[in-house]
Amino acid sequence: MKAEVLKQGIAVKKHKTSEWHSYELVGFWALRLTLVLVLFILGIIVFDIVSKGAGVINWEFLTQPPRVGMTEGGIFPAIVGTFYVTLITIAFAVPLGVGAAIYLNEYAVQGKFTRLVRMSVRNLAGVPSIVFGLFGMAVFVKIFGFGPSLIAAGFTLGLLTLPVTVTASEEALRTVPRAYREGSFALGATRWQVVRTVVLPRAIPGILTGTILGLARAAGETAPILATGAAFFLPHLPDSIRSQFMALPYHLFIMSTQHHAISQVRPIAYGTALILLVLVCLLNLAAVLLRKRYRERVAKGL
Amino acid sequence: MTAITEKAMRTIFTLCGLAIILFLVGILYILFSNSMPGLTELGIGPFFAADRWNPGAYGEPTYSLLNMIYGTLMVTLGALIFAVPTGVAAAAYLAEIASPWEREVFKPIVEVLAGVPSVVLGFFGLVVLAPLIARTFNLNSGLTALNGAILVGIMALPTIITLAEDAITAVPKEYRHASLALGGTRWQTIWKITIPAAFSGITASAMLGMGRAIGETMTVLMVTGNMVARPESFLDSVRTLSAGIAIDIGDVVFNSTHFHALFVAGLLLFLITFLVNLLADILIQRKPEVNK
Numbered sequence: 399m400k401a402e403v404l405k406q407g408i409a410v411k412k413h414k415t416s417e418w419h420s421y422e423l424v425g426f427w428a429l430r431l432t433l434v435l436v437l438f439i440l441g442i443i444v445f446d447i448v449s450k451g452a453g454v455i456n457w458e459f460l461t462q463p464p465r466v467g468m469t470e471g472g473i474f475p476a477i478v479g480t481f482y483v484t485l486i487t488i489a490f491a492v493p494l495g496v497g498a499a500i501y502l503n504e505y506a507v508q509g510k511f512t513r514l515v516r517m518s519v520r521n522l523a524g525v526p527s528i529v530f531g532l533f534g535m536a537v538f539v540k541i542f543g544f545g546p547s548l549i550a551a552g553f554t555l556g557l558l559t560l561p562v563t564v565t566a567s568e569e570a571l572r573t574v575p576r577a578y579r580e581g582s583f584a585l586g587a588t589r590w591q592v593v594r595t596v597v598l599p600r601a602i603p604g605i606l607t608g609t610i611l612g613l614a615r616a617a618g619e620t621a622p623i624l625a626t627g628a629a630f631f632l633p634h635l636p637d638s639i640r641s642q643f644m645a646l647p648y649h650l651f652i653m654s655t656q657h658h659a660i661s662q663v664r665p666i667a668y669g670t671a672l673i674l675l676v677l678v679c680l681l682n683l684a685a686v687l688l689r690k691r692y693r694e695r696v697a698k699g700l
Numbered sequence: 701m702t703a704i705t706e707k708a709m710r711t712i713f714t715l716c717g718l719a720i721i722l723f724l725v726g727i728l729y730i731l732f733s734n735s736m737p738g739l740t741e742l743g744i745g746p747f748f749a750a751d752r753w754n755p756g757a758y759g760e761p762t763y764s765l766l767n768m769i770y771g772t773l774m775v776t777l778g779a780l781i782f783a784v785p786t787g788v789a790a791a792a793y794l795a796e797i798a799s800p801w802e803r804e805v806f807k808p809i810v811e812v813l814a815g816v817p818s819v820v821l822g823f824f825g826l827v828v829l830a831p832l833i834a835r836t837f838n839l840n841s842g843l844t845a846l847n848g849a850i851l852v853g854i855m856a857l858p859t860i861i862t863l864a865e866d867a868i869t870a871v872p873k874e875y876r877h878a879s880l881a882l883g884g885t886r887w888q889t890i891w892k893i894t895i896p897a898a899f900s901g902i903t904a905s906a907m908l909g910m911g912r913a914i915g916e917t918m919t920v921l922m923v924t925g926n927m928v929a930r931p932e933s934f935l936d937s938v939r940t941l942s943a944g945i946a947i948d949i950g951d952v953v954f955n956s957t958h959f960h961a962l963f964v965a966g967l968l969l970f971l972i973t974f975l976v977n978l979l980a981d982i983l984i985q986r987k988p989e990v991n992k
Contacts, residue, residue: 419885419887422885422886422887425887426797426887428789429789429790429792429793429797430793430797432786432789432790432793433789433790433793433794433798433806435786436786436787436790436810436813436857436861437806437809439854440809440812440813440816442828443816443820443821443824446824446827446828447820447823447824493716494716494719495716497712497713497715497716497717498713498716498717498719498720500713500716501713501714501716501717502717504713505710505713505714506714506717511717512717514721515717515718515720515721517981518720518721518723518724519720520977520981521724521974521977521978521981522720522723522724523977524908524911524912524915524973524974524976524977525724525727525915525970525973525974526914526915526916526917526942526969526970526973527818527915527917527918528915528917528942528945528946528949528966528969529727529731529915529966529969529970530727531945531946531949532730532731532734532945532949532962532963532966533726533727533730533731535949536730536734536963537726537730540954557723560720560723564720588702588706589706589709589710590705590706590709590710593709614815615815617817618815618816618817618818618819618820619817619818620817620818620819620917620918621818621917621918621942621946624946624949624950625949625950647817647819647820647918648819650819650820650823651819651822651918651922654822654823654826654827654922655826655922664827667823667827671820671823671824674817674819674820675816675817675820678815678816678817678820679812679815679816681815682811682812682814682815683808683812686808686811
């Protein structure tokens with residue numbers, strides 16, 4: 399049956415061009431051009447930022463703090479700040495997200511409650527990032543008394559990335575064949591033993607994918623950290639989780655809209671944009687490739 | 701020992717699941733509790749009055765969100781006018797026409813587009829698109845609703861493409877086979893069978909794209925100029941709800957009327973996106989009918 403369908407598919411592909419009437423070919427090309435247009439837009443954005451940002455980037459730019467009222471020097475504190483805050487984001491979002499996914503997929507009886515949890519995940523994913531910023535400011539900065547700090551911003555970003563982590567982890571757990579669990583149960587294993595020794599090890603690549611995707615999202619967000627800890631300029635690196643920090647996306651925002659000599663610092667803004675773009679794209683690409691590999695492995699039944 | 705571990709782990713995981721609901725409810729609660737003092741002090745009226753958002757004014761500060769609501773509407777609708785047809789067409793191509801290698805190459809690229817941070821897009825709008833718009837329309841500044849609409853449309857594209865493609869792919873093979881067997885061409889099959897069958901999913905993709913557009917903050921903050929005056933056309937500067945919050949959030953005095961007014965704006969934004977997403981959610985759950 400499968401081979402049959404496959405053969406049909408190949409037959410359709412072979413006859414493709416002959417199947418299009420001439421007026422339909424116009425439509426076909428219109429659709430193709432639309433997609434090309436989308437890719438072209440992306441191309442222009444990437445080209446502009448790479449071509450104008452690449453010249454700025456050198457060792458000094460990456461390893462030195464800003465100097466002379468942020469008109470010279472590098473972006474090292476922003477890189478470090480973004481690194482620190484995403485670490486806290488992961489520490490907050492991954493255990494909670496994976497835990498919730500394990501609950502949904504391994505423990506819960508599917509019904510009203512799980513539907514409610516899944517609906518909450520989807521709606522949380524749709525909450526505007528600036529609303530997370532308001533929440534973080536009211537709860538982590540004020541009520542918990544963290545003040546504007548790495549931990550307040552990290553928790554806020556953690557909330558924002560939670561839906562990504564839950565969704566990816568659940569998908570990963572679902573790819574583990576049911577028979578594995580049943581086999582282990584039949585041998586007398588308890589549920590936690592099954593999850594720990596059979597399900598989780600096989601779901602790790604998928605969970606890792608979700609973690610990286612969440613990380614990429616958190617690293618590029620600006621609105622949630624505006625009032626929860628990001629700083630305009632700091633003379634030294636953050637020394638505790640209660641410190642304020644500089645962050646790449648916020649730095650780009652400052653350098654392109656708030657700085658007193660905007661046209662003078664434009665190259666620095668381009669350099670920052672390029673570093674941020676490269677960082678986020680690399681993370682996304684890593685996640686996409688990782689997911690592709692494990693999906694292929696799952697499809698082969700390995 | 702095992703029994704205790706079992707129980708502990710079950711409790712921990714259940715709490716993780718429960719936490720997700722609590723976070724969503726918590727956000728709503730925080731928005732409510734922090735906007736209530738503002739709403740009781742001023743009433744609802746001033747937030748929708750015909751004057752401007754001017755919380756820093758001496759004597760008579762005003763808190764009208766009306767112009768910001770117009771701004772949000774303009775940017776969102778402008779974005780959708782361009783992003784929905786483009787996104788659905790691209791999705792139709794990817795799902796129905798593209799060869800496997802094209803799909804293999806294009807889909808990850810679309811995902812990369814989804815990953816471009818909004819602040820980077822905003823920067824692009826500021827330094828490339830704004831001068832271009834200013835020159836084209838002979839304006840002093842290209843920081844306009846049009847600029848915001850274009851960029852927010854670009855932001856919403858990946859969401860629309862990915863979800864619309866999922867919806868089109870989910871249409872049962874039998875539909876297409878039946879249409880082709882009856883002598884329909886591939887073009888007819890796409891437009892008369894597949895797309896109508898995937899209609900609810902495609903609508904959902906547009907709604908989720910809309911949700912993203914409404915809530916988008918950094919891009920609009922950087923490219924729309926943020927004037928609080930009532931916008932007359934797409935070539936005017938606008939301030940959206942999200943950008944309005946972002947501008948003031950940094951230096952608002954804690955627990956002032958201004959502070960509470962920001963939460964009123966946040967609550968409004970939350971409720972709008974929540975409704976839009978909820979509708980999309982309902983549409984997505986509605987699978988095409990299959991008679992097997």
